[in-house]
Amino acid sequence: MADTRGTTSNAFIGNLGKIYGGYAGGFIVFTLILAVLEQMGVPNKIIGYCFVILTIGVYAYIGILSRTMDISEYYVAGRKVPALYNGMATGADWMSAASFISMAGGLYLGGYNAMGYVLGWTGGYVLVGILLAPYLRKFGQFTVPDFLGARYEGNGARLCGVVVLFAASFTYIVAQCFGIGIITSRFLGIPFEVAIFVGLLGILVCSMLGGMRAVTWTQVAQYIILIISYLVPVVWLSTERYGIPIPQLTYGHALEQITALEDKLGVVKHHVAAFTDAKGQFSWVEFNNFWALVLCLMIGTASLPHILMRYFTTPSVREARNSVAWSIFFIFLLYFTAPAYAAFAKLEVYQNVIGQPIAELPAWVQNWAQVGGLLTIKDANSDGLLQLPELVINQDIIVLSMPEIAGLPYVVSGLVAAGGLAAALSTADGLLLAIANALSHDVYYKMIDPRATTGRRLIVARVLLVGVAIIAAAVASTRPSGIIQMVAWAFSLAAAGLFAPLVLGIWWKRTTKVGAITGMLAGFGVCLFYLVMTRYAPVTFKEMFGTDLWFGIRNISSALFGLPVAFVVTWIVSLMTPEPSKEMQDFVDSIRVPRGVVVTGA
Amino acid sequence: MAQLDASQMKQYWAKTSRLMWTIFALWIFFGFVVHLFAVQLNTITIFGFPLGFYMAAQGSLIAFVLLCVWNAVAQNRIDEEFGVHEE
Numbered sequence: 001m002a003d004t005r006g007t008t009s010n011a012f013i014g015n016l017g018k019i020y021g022g023y024a025g026g027f028i029v030f031t032l033i034l035a036v037l038e039q040m041g042v043p044n045k046i047i048g049y050c051f052v053i054l055t056i057g058v059y060a061y062i063g064i065l066s067r068t069m070d071i072s073e074y075y076v077a078g079r080k081v082p083a084l085y086n087g088m089a090t091g092a093d094w095m096s097a098a099s100f101i102s103m104a105g106g107l108y109l110g111g112y113n114a115m116g117y118v119l120g121w122t123g124g125y126v127l128v129g130i131l132l133a134p135y136l137r138k139f140g141q142f143t144v145p146d147f148l149g150a151r152y153e154g155n156g157a158r159l160c161g162v163v164v165l166f167a168a169s170f171t172y173i174v175a176q177c178f179g180i181g182i183i184t185s186r187f188l189g190i191p192f193e194v195a196i197f198v199g200l201l202g203i204l205v206c207s208m209l210g211g212m213r214a215v216t217w218t219q220v221a222q223y224i225i226l227i228i229s230y231l232v233p234v235v236w237l238s239t240e241r242y243g244i245p246i247p248q249l250t251y252g253h254a255l256e257q258i259t260a261l262e263d264k265l266g267v268v269k270h271h272v273a274a275f276t277d278a279k280g281q282f283s284w285v286e287f288n289n290f291w292a293l294v295l296c297l298m299i300g301t302a303s304l305p306h307i308l309m310r311y312f313t314t315p316s317v318r319e320a321r322n323s324v325a326w327s328i329f330f331i332f333l334l335y336f337t338a339p340a341y342a343a344f345a346k347l348e349v350y351q352n353v354i355g356q357p358i359a360e361l362p363a364w365v366q367n368w369a370q371v372g373g374l375l376t377i378k379d380a381n382s383d384g385l386l387q388l389p390e391l392v393i394n395q396d397i398i399v400l401s402m403p404e405i406a407g408l409p410y411v412v413s414g415l416v417a418a419g420g421l422a423a424a425l426s427t428a429d430g431l432l433l434a435i436a437n438a439l440s441h442d443v444y445y446k447m448i449d450p451r452a453t454t455g456r457r458l459i460v461a462r463v464l465l466v467g468v469a470i471i472a473a474a475v476a477s478t479r480p481s482g483i484i485q486m487v488a489w490a491f492s493l494a495a496a497g498l499f500a501p502l503v504l505g506i507w508w509k510r511t512t513k514v515g516a517i518t519g520m521l522a523g524f525g526v527c528l529f530y531l532v533m534t535r536y537a538p539v540t541f542k543e544m545f546g547t548d549l550w551f552g553i554r555n556i557s558s559a560l561f562g563l564p565v566a567f568v569v570t571w572i573v574s575l576m577t578p579e580p581s582k583e584m585q586d587f588v589d590s591i592r593v594p595r596g597v598v599v600t601g602a
Numbered sequence: 603m604a605q606l607d608a609s610q611m612k613q614y615w616a617k618t619s620r621l622m623w624t625i626f627a628l629w630i631f632f633g634f635v636v637h638l639f640a641v642q643l644n645t646i647t648i649f650g651f652p653l654g655f656y657m658a659a660q661g662s663l664i665a666f667v668l669l670c671v672w673n674a675v676a677q678n679r680i681d682e683e684f685g686v687h688e689e
Contacts, residue, residue: 130621595687
């Protein structure tokens, strides 16, 4: 990939298997060497440093090798990424700090009720595959707002698209910076606020020089690390406890043991029980929120520009479709492991931590308690023993601390940290690129200065990239909310604003420019209103509507209200405005068919 | 046959749409309908897994992967039937 013009050579594509195979082998050898060093007495701190610094070093190396001054390479990796590798890159792009760091923690705390995240963050790919990806690939421009601008004739729809894209992606990226801060803070032993900016360098070095091209090839590398490091601790525990290295099969036993222990410890809300409230009773509020969340996350998946733009990089429409299947397969590998991770962590805590003398708790408790109060222990009844209610553990540290809780060698903790970092960095890079591309390509080039030279466009793109990254890190350092909540908000915002115009634009020729724009504004507006009011002005909201939440739906599922509004408004207004021109209808026909040229609508 | 005439285009899109709606319906089934009955399914236990829990943790996920594979294979077949696949 490192030839002088900065374009991807066919020799590189042909050797991908060898290159990444060698890389994965190298990473395993590196981990084994550290394991040996740990046994020889090298301190934990050094091992943590090695994992964090060496992996970031590798990403930086790939990022620098992939630098480019070619516009198509910068925006869509030259459209040469084979389906399988685009699947891996999408997997890394997709699985963020929320999936890697927080989701199993959410399952640990919420049991079945948190399963909405597992379903919601996988099922959406079915919609991406059947409704959007192949058609957006055929359309064949650089960004998602590009499609809106072409289909809905002009900069009005394009600008609305950029606004929604920015709102969703920025919320999302703040959550990633937060996750990167937690990991670097814990494993480099520096304050959280400083750690965020150290992590920022890791993000920028991957994406700044090479755009989509660099991000693609780093994301493939990051996927390999994140999947290995997620599987190792659970496979280890499964083998240790049940003698079978397939945790996805064996954690059924863990679930049975958990249920038995819950009865013994007096936990009324069972881990496996569906739709229960804190008292362990069936709850309609939990039931409704479960569906709302599943729907919003799935639709959000099919609306998030940093995911959709990954399918712009494949060589053909057919490869785009195959790539969706590869993507969900690679994502599935982590998602069907997460509930096992949560179950093993819970079993460890119930069996080996609860009931221990507080004074004798191992060092990991101290280490985690120092990272911004994410773990607290209070001896409420002063008996010197740890009872279940006396341990408050934040969902964002369950995955990272589980190897230590289970007494695995520290090298496994370092491995998991490297995986979490890979997950957060890869998603942050994808998001950052989506935002910077929308600003540089859609706003600057298409709307402000259409005569800008290639060199100038690429410089503007890079300046914006750095600017957005710094602002995101600064917002994250104020700790606005938990990772998983912020990410769920991003999904709702994208779903309410972008799903209707994208899907209807392809599947319903009658959708008009005015219809799409009013639909986007209305849907996004309702969603944003509900989210902001219930989050930041709950008192005013209650005065206005006489209730805390509409139908008890939490604001992580705000799109439940925005989505139907978007569809209904688009539909009604489209029917009230004149039918799109013959040329526009031909344009829609031409993107529905894989072969042939795309006719321009305008 | 690079270009389809109007009636071929109509047929092509009808077939594509039928595939889309079929997979869409299965998506609704595995994404939502199955889990409506999670409480009832949880009374059945297989290898330690309550069935309702299992469907949300693994069963539906496997279905989603298969649906995406099916979509890729079946749509490619439709494209080839109409001669609109890429060279």
